[in-house]
Amino acid sequence: MKRLFVAFINLFRIPTDNMPLVRAQFDAFSKQIPLLYFILTTNSLAAAWTFTRFAPDWLGVYFPSALCTLCGVRCVWWWRSRHKVFSDTYIIKAMRATTGLAVGLTLGFTIWALLLYPYGDAYARGQVVFCLALTVIGCVFCLMHLRPAALAVTLFANIPFVLFFFLEGHDSLKAISINLALVSVAMIMILMVYSRDFARLVESQAETRRLSDENFRIANLDSLTDLPNRRWFFTELERYHAEAVASGRSFAVGIIDLDGFKPVNDTYGHMTGDRVLAEVGRRLSRTAGKDLTLARLGGDEFGFIMANDPTEDRLKAFSTTLIEAIRLPFAIGGSNAHLGASIGVARYPDTAQSPESLFERADYALYHAKRTQRGQVVVFSSRHEEQIRSHGVIEQALQAADFDNEMSLVYQPIVDTRTGRASTFEALARWNSPILGAVGPGDFIPVAERNGQVRALSLILLGKALRAAAQWPQTVRISFNLSAHDISQAESVIQIIALINQSGVSPKRIDFEITETSISYDFQQARAAVIAFRALGVGISLDDFGTGYSSLSHVHRLALDKIKVDRSFVADVTTNPVSHKIVKSLSALCTDMGLDCVLEGVETAAQLEALTDLGCTFVQGYYFARPMPEEDVQHYLESEDKLPSRRRMGK
Ligand code: C2E
Ligand code: CA
Ligand code: CA
Numbered sequence: 001m002k003r004l005f006v007a008f009i010n011l012f013r014i015p016t017d018n019m020p021l022v023r024a025q026f027d028a029f030s031k032q033i034p035l036l037y038f039i040l041t042t043n044s045l046a047a048a049w050t051f052t053r054f055a056p057d058w059l060g061v062y063f064p065s066a067l068c069t070l071c072g073v074r075c076v077w078w079w080r081s082r083h084k085v086f087s088d089t090y091i092i093k094a095m096r097a098t099t100g101l102a103v104g105l106t107l108g109f110t111i112w113a114l115l116l117y118p119y120g121d122a123y124a125r126g127q128v129v130f131c132l133a134l135t136v137i138g139c140v141f142c143l144m145h146l147r148p149a150a151l152a153v154t155l156f157a158n159i160p161f162v163l164f165f166f167l168e169g170h171d172s173l174k175a176i177s178i179n180l181a182l183v184s185v186a187m188i189m190i191l192m193v194y195s196r197d198f199a200r201l202v203e204s205q206a207e208t209r210r211l212s213d214e215n216f217r218i219a220n221l222d223s224l225t226d227l228p229n230r231r232w233f234f235t236e237l238e239r240y241h242a243e244a245v246a247s248g249r250s251f252a253v254g255i256i257d258l259d260g261f262k263p264v265n266d267t268y269g270h271m272t273g274d275r276v277l278a279e280v281g282r283r284l285s286r287t288a289g290k291d292l293t294l295a296r297l298g299g300d301e302f303g304f305i306m307a308n309d310p311t312e313d314r315l316k317a318f319s320t321t322l323i324e325a326i327r328l329p330f331a332i333g334g335s336n337a338h339l340g341a342s343i344g345v346a347r348y349p350d351t352a353q354s355p356e357s358l359f360e361r362a363d364y365a366l367y368h369a370k371r372t373q374r375g376q377v378v379v380f381s382s383r384h385e386e387q388i389r390s391h392g393v394i395e396q397a398l399q400a401a402d403f404d405n406e407m408s409l410v411y412q413p414i415v416d417t418r419t420g421r422a423s424t425f426e427a428l429a430r431w432n433s434p435i436l437g438a439v440g441p442g443d444f445i446p447v448a449e450r451n452g453q454v455r456a457l458s459l460i461l462l463g464k465a466l467r468a469a470a471q472w473p474q475t476v477r478i479s480f481n482l483s484a485h486d487i488s489q490a491e492s493v494i495q496i497i498a499l500i501n502q503s504g505v506s507p508k509r510i511d512f513e514i515t516e517t518s519i520s521y522d523f524q525q526a527r528a529a530v531i532a533f534r535a536l537g538v539g540i541s542l543d544d545f546g547t548g549y550s551s552l553s554h555v556h557r558l559a560l561d562k563i564k565v566d567r568s569f570v571a572d573v574t575t576n577p578v579s580h581k582i583v584k585s586l587s588a589l590c591t592d593m594g595l596d597c598v599l600e601g602v603e604t605a606a607q608l609e610a611l612t613d614l615g616c617t618f619v620q621g622y623y624f625a626r627p628m629p630e631e632d633v634q635h636y637l638e639s640e641d642k643l644p645s646r647r648r649m650g651k
Contacts (some may be wrong), residue, residue, distance in 0.1 A: 012099070012148040014092055014099075018199075020202060021199050022091060022095065023091060024202040024205075025146060026086075026094070028198075029146045030078070032143070032144075032145070034078065035072075037072075039135060039139060040067075040068075041071050043135045044112075045064070046127070047064070047127060047128060048060060050124050050127055051120060054121070055119040059116060063115075067105070067109060075245075079105070088422050089221035095148075099149040102146075102149040106152065106153045107554070109132075109157075110157050110161065111160075113132045114161075114164055115199075116128055117164075120153060121415075128175070132157070133161075135157075136158060136161075137183075140191070143411055145195075147192075147195045154187060158180060158181065162178075162180055162181045165177040181245070183471050220235075221233065221429065225278050225280070227281050228293075228295040228296075228300070229296060230296070230298055232577065233305075234359075236293050236295075239251065239257070240307060241348065241354070243307075249308065250348055250349070251305060251307045251312070251347070252310045253305055254359050255297065255301060255302075256284070256301065256304070256343050256649075258280065258341050259337055259370075259374055259520065260277070260338065260340055261277075261300040261598075262300075264330075264337050266522075266523045266524040268294060268333075268337070275332075276332070276339070279330060280302070280339070283326060284326075286325070286356060289323055290308060293306075293307075295612065305361075306318065310347070312379050315345050320377060322341065322343065323340070323375065323376070327375075342370050342377075343369060344365030344369055344380065345365055345379045346365055351380045364384060365379060366378070367450075371517065374517075374547075383566055391443075391446075391450075392608075394436070395451055397433050399453070400435070401431070403456065403457055406431055406459055407457065408432065409427045409461060409630070410629055411427055411629075411630065412425065412627040413425055414619070414620045415619050415620065416617060417619055418617060422624075422637065422640065423477060424477035425472075426480075426627075427468075427480050427481070428481070428627045429441040442649045448483075449483055452485075455495075458496075462480055463503075466478070466499065467503070468630045469593060470504055470505050478509060478510055479510075479513055480513065481513045481514075482513065482518070483518060486516060487518060487525065487529035488526065488529075490525070497533075500538070508539070510538045511539040512533060512539070512540050513541045513542075514526070514542065515542070515544050516544070516547070519558065527557070530558050531559075541563065541564050541566065541598065542558075542563045543564050544564065544600075545564055545566055546586070547566045555595065562598060563595055564599075565583065565586055567600040567601020567621070569582055569586075569599075570602055570621070571601060571607075580614075587616050596618060597618065598617045598620055599611050599620070600620050601621045601622075602620065602623045602624070603622050605623065607621075
């Protein structure tokens with residue numbers, strides 16, 4: 001009995017523990033409100049119109065006017081709030097109030113109808129019965145989505161109605177009241193089934209939405225770092241772009257690329273690599289905060305989007321904090337690994353108009369950072385724009401170039417300060433393009449690296465260098481620059497070795513110069529290449545030493561045999577005590593490690609003197625000779641024999 005009572009009471013409850021359902025009910029029911037009041041007022045007006053002749057004014061005019069005014073007020077209120085978004089608590093309150101109002105109005109109209117009834121003639125009474133039944137059925141239909149109100153209306157209208165007409169005594173009225181009672185029971189059952197089906201429908205819609213949200217989340221999430229992925233990044237980029245176009249405001253795109261991740265991945269394995277990437281993701285999102293869009297673009301590349309008119313200073317400062325966060329050591333096993341990051345940034349609308357070209361610009365700035373300002377941020381500027389334009393021109397000419405005819409080499413001696421003689425000639429590429437004229441290697445080598453032509457180019461140039469070296473005395477070595485692409489693929493290493501073997505030049509006379517950038521490209525492969533070359537007897541020099549970072553560990557782990565100290569240290573060795581100190585300790589370190597050390601870019605006698613005083617053995621630079629064509633190498637070597645060595649060394 002008690003359970004039945006509880007079940008009965010529950011029928012009138014609003015399911016506050018299931019807000020999606022309550023909201024769906026509220027939305028559906030809100031749409032019916034005007035119709036509900038339309039039914040109420042038309043029926044009341046029809047009855048009132050008939051009864052003004054029979055009933056006193058308070059019952060025939062004022063009472064229905066008051067009820068209809070109440071309906072009108074409620075309708076206006078509904079109209080005004082139809083587009084508002086309501087809170088959960090408001091909705092629950094509104095639904096309870098509506099149920100209360102429904103009870104009040106039902107009682108009001110029912111009492112009014114029953115009070116009117118005795119005043120009418122047979123026809124008018126018939127109209128009251130008809131109106132009352134019609135109104136109840138119409139209202140219950142309109143309140144279908146608000147079960148408590150629908151049930152209340154059914155009960156509070158029908159119980160007095162059935163009792164009243166049953167007790168009236170007339171047979172046909174008795175029949176009507178029994179009829180209405182049975183129809184009401186049927187209506188309640190329909191209502192129950194409907195509200196159960198409605199709840200199920202809402203639930204299944206919610207489930208579908210949840211599944212599609214989950215699918216969306218998974219499709220847009222990088223599982224390793226839990227950051228949004230590349231797909232999401234580009235969707236967001238489009239959105240930011242559309243917003244910026246509409247609002248006239250600016251935003252920026254940044255691409256973050258880790259420096260030195262590959263060696264960590266290669267040395268410690270992919271599992272550790274993954275853990276490091278996840279930690280990088282955490283550090284980046286912690287530093288970036290919630291307002292910034294951050295994503296993993298793939299591999300060791302991340303991206304961010306900064307909105308709200310970021311200035312160049314703000315972008316630089318922010319990027320620097322990201323880089324600093326990545327520079328902190330990563331604990332791996334018992335030891336610490338160190339990474340760096342380079343960032344390229346481009347701003348809308350100053351550097352690009354479309355999202356795609358904005359991303360490309362940021363990528364270009366990143367490429368620039370990687371090559372020239374490793375571990376720093378580069379913001380895309382008009383200077384880069386000019387470069388891209390000229391690179392585009394170079395790229396086209398390079399694609400049409402006949403390497404064999406247009407490419408040549410010049411040779412610059414590396415001098416042994418102990419003898420004053422050239423121990424080695426470094427081969428440096430020159431391009432005489434029929435379209436562009438003379439183009440420097442600093443301009444076309446990076447383009448060839450980017451468009452994948454550099455391997456073919458290297459093989460042609462190496463062939464030329466070896467043919468030249470074959471003509472030189474056996475004591476003179478040849479040094480050749482290799483790019484990252486030459487040593488990052490086993491196939492090209494094999495081709496290079498085959499070329500050496502065919503050339504007739506002893507591998508022991510050959511040095512390859514590689515840069516730190518080319519090693520960090522793919523450390524394991526670079527290591528394998530170095531091992532293969534050294535096994536053949538070829539020497540390996542680390543070029544531009546000092547411009548990258550953590551180079552010394554590379555020297556150690558790669559078993560290189562020579563380093564070439566970048567010419568930036570030599571340039572101010574006589575004026576800057578720091579450079580002087582660096583050169584001093586580097587040369588001491590080389591002696592300790594049994595490495596040869598070459599100082600590049602010697603231009604003056606004073607620089608040479610400072611270097612020889614520091615015990616440097618090998619030097620190279622304009623002071624001795626500019627890079628010269630092949631035919632001049634013989635003359636240079638012959639002229640060495642004619643000069644006393646002291647004079648040649650500037651003493
Ligand atoms: P690098 O290997 O560091 O070559 C030294 C560059 O410094 C050469 O410029 C050379 O002409 C210049 N140089 C030599 N002595 C002095 C000096 O006393 N003062 C100054 N200011 N500069 C001096 P170049 O020939 O324009 O080559 C530029 C870069 O292009 C090279 O830098 C090298 O990285 C690359 N490169 C040149 N030839 C090749 C090649 O055949 N293959 C590859 N992969 N890269 C090459
Ligand atoms: Ca070089
Ligand atoms: Ca160099």
